[in-house]
Amino acid sequence: MDFDNKRILLTGATGGIGIAIAKQLAARGAYLTLVGRDQGKLQRLADDLITDTESGKSHSPVIVPADINTQAGRARVAAASELHGIDALINTAGVQAFGLFENQTETQISDVINVNLTATILLTQTLLPLLYRSAQATIVNIGSTFGSIGHPGFVAYCASKFGLRGFTEALRRELSDSDICVHYLAPRATRTTMNSDRVNLMNDALGNAMDDPDEVARAVIAVLQKPHGQRRFLGWPEKLLVKINGLFPGIVDRALGKQLPTIRQFACMDK
Ligand SMILES: NC(=O)c1ccc[n+]([C@@H]2O[C@H](COP(=O)([O-])OP(=O)(O)OC[C@H]3O[C@@H](n4cnc5c(N)ncnc54)[C@H](OP(=O)(O)O)[C@@H]3O)[C@@H](O)[C@H]2O)c1
Structure with a gap:
């Protein structure tokens, strides 16, 4: 993809990874539509993107404050995409809840499944007719190593990211005879505020x-x-562990079993 003048919609734009993606795309001349719930954070990011660029290429981004968990929020994103056009959708929005499964609240569990999986699927479906209009459309879903390796302390998060990986694979195959390209990118642990001090x-x-x-x-x-x-899959040895877990999950069971007392210690620690 040549980024110059490409219209790219980025959810999770105000998060640690989203900001980094927005900066690199803006510097390459993409037209960005930035989605997050906090209008102030979105505006500050948009201002930074205009002033920070060294290439002189950046365009003024469109900001869309929206909670993608709600139908109204997704409709707002779709309306902005209809108006400004869309060549690529990067699904970065996500939440994490660290702790033992038995101690997680219903709200924590449903929020993780809703944002990371259900809302992401529904938003993608809403935007699909607009993506069909682009000559060379792309969808990137940001997964996680934990979308391939079930990890203690992250049970609901793993469930959501395993689901996102399955969604991506099925959609990629369903759209394989179209001009829409579907990618799955799985980072390992990344330095952002998503990870609490305990993590x-x-x-x-x-x-x-x-x-x-x-x-x-x-x-x-x-x-x-x-x-x-x-x-x-990003990171070494994580990408090897993903392969081993697929072929010989017992090896990873034993390795994580040895780490379980340490994981429990932090999962049960006061925040
Ligand atoms: N950090 C890691 O260690 C790590 C590792 C692997 C994968 N990932 C994945 O990478 C992605 C980005 O993570 P990050 O570390 O950048 O997280 P982050 O800093 O916590 O940012 C999360 C982003 O998601 C947005 N968001 C959350 N709930 C939303 C909702 N209901 N509607 C709209 N936007 C919502 C937040 O916007 P608001 O301003 O509205 O809060 C924020 O922009 C996530 O999918 C995460 O699972 C992260």
Whole structure:
């Protein structure tokens, strides 16, 4: 994909990874529509994108404050896309809830499933007729390593990201005879405020590496340029573990079993 003048809609634009993606796309001359719930954060990001660009290429982004969990929010996003056009949809919006499954509230569980999976699926479906109008349309779904490896402490989150991976794969195959290209990109742990102090402490204790959001954004730029749907997993050894878990899940069961006391310790820690 040549980014110059491409119309790209980015959900989760105000998050750590979303901001990094928005900056890299703006610097390449894309027309951005930025979606998040907080109008103030969206406006500050839009202002930054206009003033920060070194390339002199950036266009003034469109901002759409919307809760994608609601039909009204998704309709607002669709109305903006109808008005401004859309060549690519990047589904980045997501929430996480860390803790033992038995202690999670109904609200936490439903919020994770709704934002990461149901709302993302419904928004994609709403925007599909508009994407068909583009000569070369693209959908990128931001998954997670935890969309392939079930991990203690992240039960509902894993369920949502496993679902998102399945959605992406099925949609890619269903649209394989169309001009719409569907990608799945799975970051490993990334330094954003999505991860609470407890998650960061646990990652340190387990020796889990964390990426910078700019690295994830570079990977998004790379998959957007691929002509055929990609399934990309970021980080080493995470991408190997994904393969091992697919072929020999017992090995990963045992490895995570050894880490379980540490995971429990942080999952039960006071916030
Ligand atoms: N950080 C990691 O370690 C990590 C690792 C693997 C995968 N990921 C995935 O990467 C994506 C981005 O994560 P991040 O780290 O950038 O998270 P983040 O900093 O917490 O940002 C989350 C974004 O989602 C938006 N959002 C949440 N609920 C929404 C709703 N109901 N309607 C509209 N927007 C909503 C937030 O907007 P508001 O301004 O409205 O809150 C924010 O822009 C997520 O899908 C996440 O699962 C993250």
